[in-house]
Structures are given as structure tokens and as C-alpha cells.
Amino acid sequence: MFSSKTKRPRRSVMQPTIAEVAMEARVSAITVSRVLNSPDVVRPATRARVEAAIDKVGYVRNMLAGSLASASSRFIAVIVPSLSNIVFIEVINGLQSEFERQGYQILLANTDYDLERECQLVRTFLGWSPSALIVTGLRHNSACQRILQEWDSPIAEIMELGEAVDLNIGLDHREAGRCMARYLLEKGHRNVVYVAAQVGRDYRAGLRYEGHWEVLEGSDLTAPLLDMDQLGQFETGARALDSVLADYPDASAIHFANDDLATGALLHAQRQGIRVPETIAIAGFNGLPIGQHVTPRLTTITSPRYRIGRLAAEHVISRIEGRPLHSNRMDVGFELTIGESA
Amino acid sequence: MFSSKTKRPRRSVMQPTIAEVAMEARVSAITVSRVLNSPDVVRPATRARVEAAIDKVGYVRNMLAGSLASASSRFIAVIVPSLSNIVFIEVINGLQSEFERQGYQILLANTDYDLERECQLVRTFLGWSPSALIVTGLRHNSACQRILQEWDSPIAEIMELGEAVDLNIGLDHREAGRCMARYLLEKGHRNVVYVAAQVGRDYRAGLRYEGHWEVLEGSDLTAPLLDMDQLGQFETGARALDSVLADYPDASAIHFANDDLATGALLHAQRQGIRVPETIAIAGFNGLPIGQHVTPRLTTITSPRYRIGRLAAEHVISRIEGRPLHSNRMDVGFELTIGESA
DNA sequence: CGGCAAAATGTTAGCGCTACCATTATTAAT
DNA sequence: ATTAATAATGGTAGCGCTAACATTTTGCCG
Numbered sequence: 244m245f246s247s248k249t250k251r252p253r254r255s256v257m258q259p260t261i262a263e264v265a266m267e268a269r270v271s272a273i274t275v276s277r278v279l280n281s282p283d284v285v286r287p288a289t290r291a292r293v294e295a296a297i298d299k300v301g302y303v304r305n306m307l308a309g310s311l312a313s314a315s316s317r318f319i320a321v322i323v324p325s326l327s328n329i330v331f332i333e334v335i336n337g338l339q340s341e342f343e344r345q346g347y348q349i350l351l352a353n354t355d356y357d358l359e360r361e362c363q364l365v366r367t368f369l370g371w372s373p374s375a376l377i378v379t380g381l382r383h384n385s386a387c388q389r390i391l392q393e394w395d396s397p398i399a400e401i402m403e404l405g406e407a408v409d410l411n412i413g414l415d416h417r418e419a420g421r422c423m424a425r426y427l428l429e430k431g432h433r434n435v436v437y438v439a440a441q442v443g444r445d446y447r448a449g450l451r452y453e454g455h456w457e458v459l460e461g462s463d464l465t466a467p468l469l470d471m472d473q474l475g476q477f478e479t480g481a482r483a484l485d486s487v488l489a490d491y492p493d494a495s496a497i498h499f500a501n502d503d504l505a506t507g508a509l510l511h512a513q514r515q516g517i518r519v520p521e522t523i524a525i526a527g528f529n530g531l532p533i534g535q536h537v538t539p540r541l542t543t544i545t546s547p548r549y550r551i552g553r554l555a556a557e558h559v560i561s562r563i564e565g566r567p568l569h570s571n572r573m574d575v576g577f578e579l580t581i582g583e584s585a
Numbered sequence: 586m587f588s589s590k591t592k593r594p595r596r597s598v599m600q601p602t603i604a605e606v607a608m609e610a611r612v613s614a615i616t617v618s619r620v621l622n623s624p625d626v627v628r629p630a631t632r633a634r635v636e637a638a639i640d641k642v643g644y645v646r647n648m649l650a651g652s653l654a655s656a657s658s659r660f661i662a663v664i665v666p667s668l669s670n671i672v673f674i675e676v677i678n679g680l681q682s683e684f685e686r687q688g689y690q691i692l693l694a695n696t697d698y699d700l701e702r703e704c705q706l707v708r709t710f711l712g713w714s715p716s717a718l719i720v721t722g723l724r725h726n727s728a729c730q731r732i733l734q735e736w737d738s739p740i741a742e743i744m745e746l747g748e749a750v751d752l753n754i755g756l757d758h759r760e761a762g763r764c765m766a767r768y769l770l771e772k773g774h775r776n777v778v779y780v781a782a783q784v785g786r787d788y789r790a791g792l793r794y795e796g797h798w799e800v801l802e803g804s805d806l807t808a809p810l811l812d813m814d815q816l817g818q819f820e821t822g823a824r825a826l827d828s829v830l831a832d833y834p835d836a837s838a839i840h841f842a843n844d845d846l847a848t849g850a851l852l853h854a855q856r857q858g859i860r861v862p863e864t865i866a867i868a869g870f871n872g873l874p875i876g877q878h879v880t881p882r883l884t885t886i887t888s889p890r891y892r893i894g895r896l897a898a899e900h901v902i903s904r905i906e907g908r909p910l911h912s913n914r915m916d917v918g919f920e921l922t923i924g925e926s927a
Numbered sequence: 928c929g930g931c932a933a934a935a936t937g938t939t940a941g942c943g944c945t946a947c948c949a950t951t952a953t954t955a956a957t
Numbered sequence: 958a959t960t961a962a963t964a965a966t967g968g969t970a971g972c973g974c975t976a977a978c979a980t981t982t983t984g985c986c987g
Contacts, residue, residue: 306712308943370648510878536819537853650973
């Protein structure tokens, strides 16, 4: 029973706090805090006593309170377009490997390739006072762009190179498109169809198409674009192959926007007895493992996805800890991987 | 200049707080808080004034402070064995879809199939006062088991069915193993090798083997186990196929622990001109999309991965919000998917 | 138009931790 | 032994928000 003037407790049967630990170890709360945060400034004997007390009372640290008091959450907000695409999963793996080692916790979300959603997610995430923000790509809506510009912790825009707000780790998609187009030209192809799935949303596929287009245009060739609706990953590629064979009878090669589409087409060709590359050559982008296990092996461009993640994490951590960076921009490059499919 | 008795400010040039917003809107701080958390108890006119003030001062909500004060973080800690395995990614997608809709934020980590690491991660995550905890599987080390037992927010153990601490959403792996073994028997196979990669770590593959073994043993047949080292996903399957053909000349079928291995084997067979299922039949587990695009299509068992995630999220949310649950256990089942590979 | 319940808003006191400065214990130097 | 320096520990006051209760305002009825 509390009289109306009695202090009413806010916690019912909560966890022990550092106060309990401090009492048990006969030190002050701040010493417990120090054992947790910078053990080496506490004398070993004291530290041992505190650690014993922590065990004894079954103390579980409250990170929320710590983050609030120290105004540093050790959260890293990560925003990618999709979690269904292995490409981004590998990037996240790279980020995670480095951030976890350094005691940072990733907050993850996906935009479904929607810039409005991205903006909303950025807003929400900033509420957690993250130590840094990692977003995919350089295109944002204007509200988002403004928020990013005004926010003053590290921001890494990854996957793509160009005008970034802060850090930028990625590759030149236009150049990747050019690279594959040049290769196909060299191989003697004069009628190449570029196939993507929803270029409007996956605009990096659009950038690669621009590169592709430049090269073919430069050789006075046409560079038709076939933009498919996204169905299943492989399904779309299979359908695209049928469409190209039906609608572009002169086409001798298909430049797919990614390996999922290309693999779908390749496996479909196999089922249908369509000969690759004789009847039609097939090229992809990303360098997914599956491409090297199908027959014929897929000609593609390998992007260092895991590496992008790891490098981004390293740069961001350097920036957080105030270490100087050689450069804000890092071109991770790409590699033409030649199989038998084109 | 501060005299030593002056209150020294802890924040330098920080974000505006609800106090600033309150002043701007000529209301009290708590009203601002209410506009943010339960808008419908604030009169529309007041709400509008507050919302205008929020915009005007550029207020960004501090979730850390809110979580601390309300002792509720709306974090969901999610622990899976691996982020390289699409199976878990799909589960996470299922979780995410539901949790995001309800305003929960996932904290994600992977154990690399290591129970000690799992224990460590659970400890760390509890420090964020998550609203619930979702872990993969039912096996934990004793320290972890104790922590889970003592923690009193919702816990969901997913993927696998059995003795759970709290909620349990998954499927019966032993039964899945039996199901495939029975199917292979029906098809006339009498020499079936079970191939897994590191059963010691992926013990659910071991459970499926147990089911497989029971059925074959019940028909007076042997059930050899080939446990491979994990290399690349597909690579391992390819090597396993070679091993089986070399070391088990009587084998007429391989029951792979998962579709990655099976697909690797299937594609390898194709490259090598080994006829499937005539020379050797191949079966998998999981029902990944790729299995339905290779030739011959993979016979496998389809697990409802996305559904496990969604259901787990639904149950957990119900539990958090104090709604009664029909049952703490949910068997999501599985489905035998018959292709031409076995 | 008074009276009263319900709705809207306000006041106070923490949530559990750490920054900042102050104090005390220990060691080194003379 | 004494002092000066350093190392170790402590006291106090928030971090920004919300729970719990208190107070005021509003709507509605006879």
C-alpha cells in the first residue's frame, strides 16, 4: 500500500541494476560502469570483485540507458533495396563481419526499391541515434537527400559510384555495362538485346544499360531494351528468352541485367534444347556462384559484393573513431568472367 | 564560461527535444509525447499545432530515451545460424514483413552454427531489452538454456519442433527424413546414401538422417551416411556425387541433406553426362526455386520458410500484446515435391 | 445555466546509465 | 620522510523521455 505521497516505484520486479552490483561489490556505481566500459582503468582486484558481484546478482547490462547517457548507441543503420536478393545479403554479410568484431549492432531494413519508403526508413532509424548510416545507391528523394545532408554522423552510400553525401564505396555500373557490351562486340555480336526486370526501380540496371547503349551506338548498332515485369527470379529470365527469340529474330546475344535472369534463361534453354551460345549467346551481371555450375558456364561480370560490405564497414568505423581516411571514395572495381555462354 | 558551480550542459549542439517542441506549440512535453505515441487521445487542433511545431523545429524522436522510460524497446532479437543460407533469409523476410508492419525493429545476428556464440549473442541482445527473442532450433548450451528459461518476455524457437521454452514454430525434421526415405523405397531404391555437410553443426540435417535411417532400417536395409566438409554450396554436392559413385557402386539414389548439395550434384551430373535418375537418383530438402528450374527437376521436400517467419512473428506479437494463443506449438508441416530427379 | 462525467492536458518523478569534476589512495622522486 | 605526481574511485547531475497521478477543460443533460 502506498499513501498518495509515497514514491511509487516505476519498476515492478526488474533486473538488477549497476546500483545492486555496486552495493554487492562495495564500490560505487560508476566503478561498475567502468568495469564494463574500460576495464583497464580499474585496479584488477576491484575489477575481480565487481565481476564476481555481476555474476552473483545476475546483472544484465541495460544498453538503452547506457546509450542514452553517453549519446552513443553503437547502432549502424543499414538500408538495402531488398533482402530477397543474394547480392545484398552478401554485402550485409561483409558489413556484419566487420561491425560485429568492433561491437556495433546493425539495424537492417529494406526499401523494396521504393525511394519514399527509403526516406521513411531513414527517418525512423535516425531516432535510434545510430553511429552511422549505410544506404544503397546515390539516388534519394529530395526530403531524404536533405536529411542526409544535415545529419552529421558518417554516412556511406554503397554499390554505386558518383556524387555522394559523405563516404562512397562501390563500382561504376555504366562502365560495367560498357565492358560487357565491348566483349560481346569483340565476339562478333551485332544484334544484342539488353534484358532487365523493372529498370525503373532497379536503376543501377538502367545505368548498365546506358553503358551498353553507348558502346553499341558508338558502333552504329541499335541497342534494344526489353524491360520485363518481375515474376520469380528465374521465371522472368526464361520468359525473356522466349520473348527475344520470338520478337528479335536477328538477335545473336542477350545481355541480361543480372545473373538471376541470365541463369533462368540458361536453364530454360537447356530444357527447351535451345543451343547456347550457338543459337543465342547469354551474358549476365554479378558473378553469382550458380553461374559457374551451369552448362555452359555463364559469361558475366563479377562484383565484389562481400568486399563492398567489409570496406564500407572499415571506412565507417575509421570515420566514427575519428581516424583520417585516405579518400571518401573507393572504387572496388569489377571483373569480366568469361564462361561458354557468350 | 562556467563557474565551477554553474550547471554544465551535457549536450553541445544537439537535436531539439520534445521540450523545444512543447515550447513552440505552447503545450507541455507530455502532450508532445502523446501526439507521438497515441495521437487519438489528443484533440485534433492541439495535435495539429504540435505536428507543426515538430516540423518547424526539425524534431527527431529519440527512441532510446523513450524505450528507457517506458521499459519497452520494440526490438525483436533474431538469432539464426547463418546469413549465407537462403533458407534463413526467407525466414527473416517472413519475420520482417510482419514485425515492420507492427512497428518492431529486428536486431539480427548469426551464430555460424556455434552454440557458444549463440549464448554470447543472447547475452548481448538481452542488454537491449528486446520485446521478444527468436532463436533457431531447440538445442542450446546449458548456460543459454538457463538464460532463456529465466527471461520472461516471449521467446520463439523456430524451424524445429519439440521441447521448447516458450513458443515453438517449425516442422518435424525426423518425419521429413522418413517421408523422403519412404518415397525412395517406394520408387524401388534399396541402396540409398544420405549425404550431409557437417552434420555435427547442422544437427537438423542429422535429425532428417535419423528419420531416413529408421525407415531403411525398418526395411532391413543399410543407411550409410556420407558427411562432407563444407566447401562452396554447390561444389560440395558435386564432390559428394563423385564420392558416392566411386565408393558406393551399388547405390541407386542419394538423399541429400539440402537442395544446395542436391543441385550441385545435379548440375555436376549434367556436366559429366551422368544420367539422373537412371544412373543415380537425387533427392534434396527445402524446395528452393532453383530445384524446379534444373533438368531433371529436383525431387525434394518443400519447407514453408517464409511462413515460419510470418507465423512466428504473429505469435510473438500476440504474446507481447497479451492476446491469448491457441497453442504454443505450431507445426507448419512440409510437402513432398516430386520432380524427375528421383 | 448549473452540475457532472468524460476528455484533454499538466506536474512530478523517475527509467539506468555515464560525463564531468572532485576526492582519496598509491607510487615515485627528492 | 615529505612532496608531487599519478592512479583509482566517488558524488552529482543530467541524457530525453514516459508512467502515474493531478488538474483543468469540454460537452452534455435536465
